Ligand code: B12
């Protein structure tokens with residue numbers, strides 16, 4: 366029996382009370398138009414092979430849960446409160462909370478128990494995800510009327526701007542759909558226009574420092590700072606490093622510039638937990654960081670996925686981009702010029718080989734050709750091609 370009318374509204378209210386700031390419903394059929402094959406075909410997924418491997422499921426949710434017919438689409442507002450440390454631009458804002466995969470998961474578990482207790486679901490009748498499975502969260506959130514996909518690719522809400530984290534519960538019972546935002550498309554409920562409410566605005570496209578938004582709503586991960594500072598497990602290509610600027614983990618630039626954010630207020634944060642301390646770290650603290658300190662600070666944060674080697678790699682790139690306008694507390698002043706140089710030189714022979722070429726890059730960027738004399742002895746006996754290549758590249762210039 367379809368869940369609709371007062372029963373549907375009761376469910377919405379219960380889920381809102383758990384802490385979800387948006388609760389909307391989408392029906393999963395007819396099959397959706399999407400550009401996933403094209404996106405992967407063009408290589409825009411970079412080396413996220415897990416993405417390409419689950420393409421069939423992402424295209425058709427029935428391959429995830431057979432007979433699934435509806436999705437409960439949930440949004441959690443993470444716009445920081447006025448006093449919050451998350452109001453900075455060096456770390457992606459979401460990363461300054463306790464890992465949302467864990468905190469929102471708690472809300473999803475509570476939601477599931479409501480479905481079981483009040484609607485007779487058994488555990489095989491639903492499946493939930495918070496960025497954790499092969500489900501197109503933004504497309505289905507748009508289909509549910511939570512917002513639309515902007516030219517920056519983000520699900521934008523008229524109430525919460527760009528600042529919703531998404532999660533979903535796919536269910537085997539039909540729940541009457543909520544209409545998508547753009548009424549004139551309501552008769553084709555699942556056909557959604559990218560940038561539907563963006564009008565002529567293209568701020569996000571022009572603000573992206575690395576031209577990663579290759580057409581409205583479509584991001585080429587190979588050019589995206591968020592991809593390189595979070596997902597890339599290897600060397601960050603040399604050509605993209607200057608564009609990374611001061612961002613050490615993730616990138617909110619195309620979100621921050623969006624005019625729809627002006628309507629956003631901070632949410633109730635019932636499914637989020639602030640983590641303190643991370644924005645207070647100086648770049649030198651990070652460059653000198655050892656493994657125990659890393660786990661102390663980042664244990665409960667999504668940044669832990671980078672591991673120490675990834676964080677050091679990113680910190681080297683940020684160091685190489687330091688200039689007098691840097692948002693990091695240090696500027697290129699005399700007191701820390703020398704400790705910075707020492708920290709980077711130590712990283713030239715770091716045990717994690719991936720860190721080494723980035724340290725060399727930063728040293729040459731900051732101190733010019735002369736630094737080559739200090740680096741060369743450190744490369745004696747260096748077996749690692751990446752570090753040698755980086756050094757030779759600078760020496761040849
Ligand atoms: C892979 C991934 C990335 C990759 C690729 C990003 C991209 N643009 O695709 C990288 C690592 C670069 C990335 C970066 C970020 N990500 Co990310 N990422 C994902 C992930 C796991 C899959 C996204 C995906 O499928 N991409 C492929 C493209 C082609 O699909 P798409 O963007 O969803 O859009 C297509 C479909 O919607 C389809 N479509 C069109 N109409 C319709 C209609 C229907 C009904 C359907 C089903 C589909 C559909 O066409 C669209 C265009 O091809 C999702 C979680 C998830 N499971 O969905 C999180 C997610 C998209 N990321 C998220 C976030 C927060 C970010 C960052 C802001 C993090 C940061 N601060 O650094 C950046 C933003 C970058 C940007 N501008 O997109 C949030 C976005 C929340 C929101 N409000 O939109 C998500 C939803 C995670 C979450 N659970 O909250 N991410």
Ligand code: SF4
Pocket residue numbers: 517572573574575576577578584588589590591592616617618619620
């Ligand atoms: S997240 Fe940053 S790099 Fe990626 S598309 Fe947006 S502005 Fe460009």
Ligand code: SF4
Pocket residue numbers: 515516517518521560562563565566567568569570622623624625
């Ligand atoms: S910045 Fe402008 S074009 Fe980009 S998503 Fe926001 S409204 Fe749309």
